[in-house]
Amino acid sequence: MDSRNLKSGKSKELVSKLLEGDRLAAARLISIIEDDSVESSDIVREIFPHTGRAYRIGVTGPPGVGKSTLVDRLTVTLRGEGVTVGIIAVDPTSPFSGGALLGDRVRMTDIGMDDGVFIRSMATRGNLGGLAKTTSDVADVFDAFGKDVILFETVGVGQSELDIVEAADTTVVVLVPESGDSVQAMKAGLMEIADIFVVNKADREGADNAVREIEVILDMTSDQEGWTVPVLKTVAHEGDGVDALRRIIDQHYRYLASKEKLAEKRRKRVRAATVGIVQEKLHSRVWNDPRIEEFLKKRVDEITTGNGTPHSAAEEILHMVGFYNHSECMKGEQ
Amino acid sequence: MAQKIRVLVAKPGLDGHDRGAKVIAAALRDAGMEVIYTGLHQTPEMVVEAALQEDVDVIGLSILSGAHMTVFPRVMSLLNEKGLDNVLLTGGGIIPQKDMDALERMGVGKLFGPGTPTTEIIEYIRSSVAH
Ligand SMILES: Nc1nc2c(ncn2[C@@H]2O[C@H](COP(=O)(O)OP(=O)(O)O)[C@@H](O)[C@H]2O)c(=O)[nH]1
Ligand SMILES: [Mg+2]
DSSP states (O other), X not given: OOHHHHHHHHHHHHHHHHHTTOHHHHHHHHHHHHTTOTTHHHHHHHHGGGOSOSEEEEEEESTTXXXXXXXXXXXXXXXXXXXXXXXXXXXOOOTTTSOEXXXXXXXXXXXXXXXXXXXXXXXXXXXXXXXXXTHXXXXXXXXXXXXXXXXXXXXXXXXXXXXXXXXXXXXXXXXXXXXXXXXXXHHTTHHHHOSXXXXXXXXXXXXXXXXXXXXXXXXXXXXXXXXXXXXXXXXXXGTBXXXXXXXXXXXXXXXXXXXXXXXXXXXXXXXHHHHHHHHHHHHHHHHTOHHXXXXXXXXXXXXXXXXXXXXXXXXXXXXXXXXXXHHHHHHHTO | OOOXXXXXXXXESSOOOXXXXXXXXXXXXXXXXXXXXXXXXXXXXXXXXXXXXXXXXXXXXXXXXXXXXXXXXXXXXXXXXXXXXXXXXEEEESOOHHHHHHHHHTTOOOEEOTTOOHHXXXXXXXXXXXX
16 A cells, blocks of 8 residues: 555544544544645545535624634533534734734633534635635534534635635624724625624723614615624623524524525535635646746746747746647546 | 644643743744644643644643642643643743653653743754654
């Protein structure tokens, strides 16, 4: 048996342990997927038939608004109903060092020792959309592991929160009462992605104003047919408003289920995953070929001194990797 | 994608100071590691459960309260119990040399006194974690 077969034998064993509820196996599988190792696609293939049961909830918003605290309390509520929970807390990787400081567990101490909860901190590892490239696959691990609900916590500040919308069935956007926050959120595109709005830290001044402000903006921007985006107040560290949030999430679930939108979400997710894999493979086919890098270097020098164009060089590269040659394309995959 | 070194940094015990732990956590992040910071008042059970879920390579405990001779052995035995034998357990605090030696004999890694340059700790972790 060569080393590749040995490894895939190991992944198979880990997957069957996962399906039996082994926490250590779950943790290891998540790492293998996160590291994008060669066994990763084998694992995803193995677990995929066991996914599709978990309900996926995204919690996003600017840093410090209380997302982790809210996730903690929401999980306590869910656990009270006997619902099991997998949490994926995503924080950005530092573009300078490649490292990351993942501190969300600090606010999740109520649930850290609960057998029905599994918390995993994830760094974005260079991905721009607020999630890591592999976050959805990690959610699939939790799904196959039998978690009823998967909660994603992501930092949402920029234009790029579409990832979370794709990954989650229900997206909760969290803000605080401070004036201007909601206008900022509108500019950043957070209004369009929210299924539910939460104004946390409602113990502070201005919460009612913030709610009204958000409702006004939502009137202008939101266009989900049959669903009026609710705006809730919470005081997460006291647990106030968390039961209401739980009920609204359930209402949103029922809305999605009744309109066939859940199935549509899943289709979109499967589609995005497929497109992602194709893009990844095409990309690595071109850029993992050492000939190409060398060729490109040479051509860049020539182009900048007046010979050729980026287009002509690109065409040559595509020829080199067999983009125009069907039989050569097939050969590479055997 | 290269594998990242994942480190759990925790502050067991009752005292309320975690500045040292936070400084270390930031330094390890700046050295390119993924640091899971769990904060204050962590019991050995909480530390090991978090280490399991996060699949870390290293646990770094900051202990100033003098409880090192109870906390480190307890974490060590929980790690073995849960099948996490590959995790490097290290840390820092005000720990007498003879205690350090005793802990090392139990399988605990190198322990660092206050004021140890973070570069030394980073180097130690890098060379100990064989990926
Ligand atoms: N006053 C107040 N503080 C809160 C509330 N919820 C969370 N916090 C505090 O806000 C800080 C940031 O919370 P955290 O959950 O880490 O925010 P995140 O960065 O959005 O995940 C912590 O100190 C929390 O204790 C709240 O409802 N009111
Ligand atoms: Mg957080």
